Amino acid sequence: MIQVNIEKCGHCGACVSVCPTNSITLIESCLEIADTCTTCETCVTICPVGALVVS
16 A cells, blocks of 8 residues: 655645556645555656655
């Protein structure tokens, strides 16, 4: 599963646009990852601040 480090996340939305399963939503300043996430790590790779990690 992908975890979000809320202290690092800048809420840029880069991860939302690259998710192939549309499992990431950004609502105001809250990033949510749905159960449909396949842990492909595309979002982890694209995050400019390293706020996403695989746990």
